[in-house]
Amino acid sequence: MGLANDSEVFRIVISGYYGFRNSGDEAVLRSILLALEAEGAVQGVRIAPIVLSIDPAWTKAMYGVESVHRMRPAEVLRAMRGSDGLISGGGSLLQDATSAKTIPYYAGIMKLAQLLGKPTFVYAQGIGPVNRRYMNPLIRHVMRRSSYVSVRDAASAELLSAMGVPQDRIEVVPDPVMGLPLPEGSAAERGAAETPPVVGVSLRRWRQDGADMGRAAEALLALSQRRAVRLRFLPFHTPDDRELSQSVMERLRGKLGEGSSAELAAPGDDPQQMLLEVSRCDMLLGMRLHALIYAANQSVPMLGLSYDPKIDQFLQRIGLSPIGTTESLDAERFADAACALLDDPVGWRDAHGTKIRRLIEQSQQPAQQIVSKLRHNRSR
Structure with missing residues (x-):
């Protein structure tokens, strides 16, 4: 009209x-x-x-x-x-x-x-x-x-x-971001089978003593020792998340399992470019709410680390619960869950796809x- x-x-x-x-x-x-x-x-x-x-x-x-x-x-x-x-x-x-x-x-x-x-x-x-x-x-x-x-x-x-x-x-x-499209002309390209899978990592500062970031680092190390992975840190709020990601990467330096690596994404200020970054991950560990929403938007298997009830509430809407909290995160349990997602992403999408599609529509x-x-x- x-x-x-x-x-x-x-x-x-x-x-x-x-x-x-x-x-x-x-x-x-x-x-x-x-x-x-x-x-x-x-x-x-x-x-x-x-x-x-x-x-x-x-x-x-x-x-x-x-x-x-x-x-x-x-x-x-x-x-x-x-x-x-x-x-x-x-x-x-x-x-x-x-x-x-x-x-x-x-x-x-x-x-x-x-x-x-x-x-x-x-x-x-x-x-x-x-x-x-x-x-x-x-x-x-x-x-x-x-x-x-x-x-x-x-x-x-x-x-x-x-x-x-x-x-x-x-x-x-649902949160409006469930309906956010990828940038025009772009497409999700998840990690190729012959390369280590890409594990997106979105963390934020919470505990003053940094103990939660220590536990997150130990969990990522445990995963890297089970299988080769490409840890891709995604700073959602700059400069804070970028600096935090760099400090966690420093904790990992020289300790990652054979074939594993850690890197920092630099998608810029455009939120759709960050959505594209998430879409290219094979799975995601997310602490920030919108990292998890981006993952759901693009049907990327995820594990949520809860620091606030809003994390639990969002995960619940797609049939999930947090893998841990800022007070407690078991490294071996995380590695088990992450390996399961990397081994069977189709099964995860089949299990949660209907709820995700409904949220996108709503x-x-x-x-x-x-x-x-x-x-x-x-x-x-």
């Missing part, structure tokens, strides 16, 4: 943890933008996004969209006034584990839109943890006044319900709902 006039264009502000070069959050943004574009085409309208970013110039260059600085109130207010609504999400925005300022900021952006009479849409967010109970009324207030609320797991829905958000107004959907639901509601609001 053609776009005949400006009435078919909807300007929508998108709020999230964008512009910080975190591959997972940038993948969320890319997924939302692509889903909105695709759904707009289906419904005969065009969505014109305005992204709130810590680095608007970088965001504009990366995605080809309008962007304003998320910490400049005048710019945010101007963008909001000229918009048709606000999308908040995805990612873990309404939580206070990283900072006491996080919930007031993201809820405040939602409240500003509501005060200006703009509809607000919550896009596949992960809610919590919320350790400061005095934040609950603020979250309840903006959620109850939102036109559409979707969360990425049942635990988030239960937490909102416990805060007083009506359960029938909360839709549980990942488009928020975009469908939001575009439909925007059209309905304008037609009234």
Whole structure:
């Protein structure tokens, strides 16, 4: 359907943890933008996004969209006034584990839109943890006044319900990144049979004493001594993950089994390039949530290392449980499980493929709902 006039264009502000070069959050943004574009085409309208970013110039260059600085109130207010609504999400925005300022900021952006009479849409967010109970009324207030609320797991829905958000107004959907495509013109190319299989490794800092990284290194060593593998470290959040990966690789230096090697990927800032990196792995050890989501997206067999309930919740949705946690990881058990995945990837895909395909299909639901509601609001 053609776009005949400006009435078919909807300007929508998108709020999230964008512009910080975190591959997972940038993948969320890319997924939302692509889903909105695709759904707009289906419904005969065009969505014109305005992204709130810590680095608007970088965001504009990366995605080809309008962007304003998320910490400049005048710019945010101007963008909001000229918009048709606000999308908040995805990612873990309404939580206070990283900072006491996080919930007031993201809820405040939602409240500003509501005060200006703009509809607000919550896009596949992960809610919590919320350790400061005095934040609950603020979250309840903006959620109850939102036109559409979707969360990425049942635990988030239960937490909102416990805060007083009506359960029938909360839709549980997959993380948007389940629907992220590979870069145009590219294709997954898993390791060739005659070379050591590629084991993707995505780690993040968690324990202050580094004991969790020590256990991860021991597990990877145990695998390398069972069979030759090519360990490919994938830094999802630079520079932190890159530095951490280098330190773990240093622990492995001179100790890997015969024929095994370790290397550091450098896919750059584009989340689809990181997705391509994951797609070319034969299996993945993932600690970051979006590393596991990327693997599921591309049907790469995975083992999850849990540091947060969101890891367990995602794995559960595809019929898995963590191989270990930041407190406990048995190296030999990990090696057993990794060898089993490398020996029978087809069996893993057969076992989990139906659930993965369902999540990919359902990942488009928020975009469908939001575009439909925007059209309905304008037609009234």
